[in-house]
Amino acid sequence: MADNNSGFMSNPLVKWIEYRLPVFSTLDHMVGSQYPTPKNLNYWWNFGSLAGLCLVIQILTGIVLVMHYTPHTSMAFDAVEHIMRDVNYGWLLRYMHANGASMFFIVVYIHIFRGLYFGSYKAPREILWFLGLIIFLLMMATAFMGYVLPWGQMSFWGATVITNLFSAIPVVGEPIVTWLWGGFAVDNPTLNRFFSLHYLLPFVIVGIVILHILALHQHGSNNPLGIDTKGPQDRIPFHPYYTIKDAVGVGAFLIFFCFFLFYAPNFLGHPDNYIPANPLVTPAHIVPEWYFLPFYAILRSVPDKLGGVLLMFGAILILFLLPWLDTSKVRSAKFRPIYKQLFWVFLIACIGLTYAGGLPPEGLALVIGRVCTVYYFAHFLILMPLVGWFEKPLKLPASISEAVLKTEPGAAGSKA
């Protein structure tokens, strides 16, 4: 296999460093020419690297925003307005950070659904899947605390509602909430600690991302056929083939990002957060950011406080059991005629939950929320084990290269 880095690696300075610190060869093995990758990855495999890009954007914009922000209840709201009006390019940096969070979640949700469709969570990639879920949980905690920092009405009441979720825990619930607040209500101590943790957690995410990549490389990427690579004929080096494919994806992603950034920077936000926090007045209609809506809908579908909280957290924790709830030996939904349809039903249920979560919990929205909540859990707890047992999967190709070589000329001749 031709070494695309041979010119670079023979540079005397590179060689001098490499001899003392093997940083270039390590990178080359991680995301370079020495990482063999299935040759049939499609564009759904772009979203891992895009998620990494989002994390970098959030950290860079976050670091510079902190240079102009003050985490105090009497100054935080004004500090954000100062960033928007006075700081050079402050509006751009803040909009990048706020919309960047939404972009990060869009990318990660697609990444997760990609995994669900192609069975990327199955053996031997269970720990890879867990690490991804841990990143997802950390992202949610980070995003929630970041949304509190501007200290607007939605910041304050979002923080109040979410921290109060812990008061549902019997006996120790109230002391835990007081401990989280550092007082008897969401107030300055709360803002300060959220700021501290909002700065810390992204770097924790970076650490878990490195473990995620390490686990990925142990058995290599899954692929659209869901079968293991069987030899060099099934693989191509990550660099240059997938670095260039990822770069195409980055271009498309940035166009999408910039559309929101420059033409609709407040579309994904909520106007009430441009009202300073007021502990005496709750906004008429509290909604979390869009990426929390499915879980918020599950919370509100249950007419019982503890039950709603348990079900909401359960909706995420159940994903950890997925490698065992899915009893099918076949990874890719491409060869699973029944699961393939259920996947789309599940996606519709998630969209239904997002829709219901954004509306007041009454009438039709409540019904949609409850139906979708029931399906969400039935999908994992009932349908996945049963379908795995009873479904008759299609015949798997013998290898990736066989599948690629067989279909390509045939499809080109008959269809195109």
Add this chain to the structure above:
Amino acid sequence: MAGTATQAAGTTEPTRRDFIVVSAGAFAAVGAAAAVWPFIHQMNPSADVLALSSTEVDLSQIAAGQSVTILWRGKPVFVRHRTAAEIEQAKKDDAAALPDPAKDADRVKKPEWLVMMGVCTHLGCVPLGQQGEFGGWFCPCHGSHYDTSGRIRKGPAPANLPIPEYAFLNDTRIRIG
């Protein structure tokens, strides 16, 4: 333990070294746990937060049918001068099916003055006064209805609006906290 096991192979008696390893390990664990506590306890309310724990309210300016909202410990407290009709309704509802049973008489010191936390027991929003199906309070966040005594009647909230510690200093003045 594994290292010393080879030395003590053949005998089941713990050696002197086993004792040293276990006791040193136990002391280290206790020490580590003790060192962790300040890092956890620092997040609990600080002395200045605890110090701001009482406030006084002048009732003379509140006419029947009016409410005021006081900020106490960062949370709203409703002080409502109830009308005769509201008091009567609250007493009548003592016999109704209540999710969190409480007598109106136990929730007030003087029937015309209802003093309670303005914090929904579901997830902490501030309920709106004189709204909802029971003429009391209604929480807009998740739809909990409270009656004229602040008792939960319908919706996801599990408990009545709590009554804070308060005392009448004289006929027109109370101290909360």
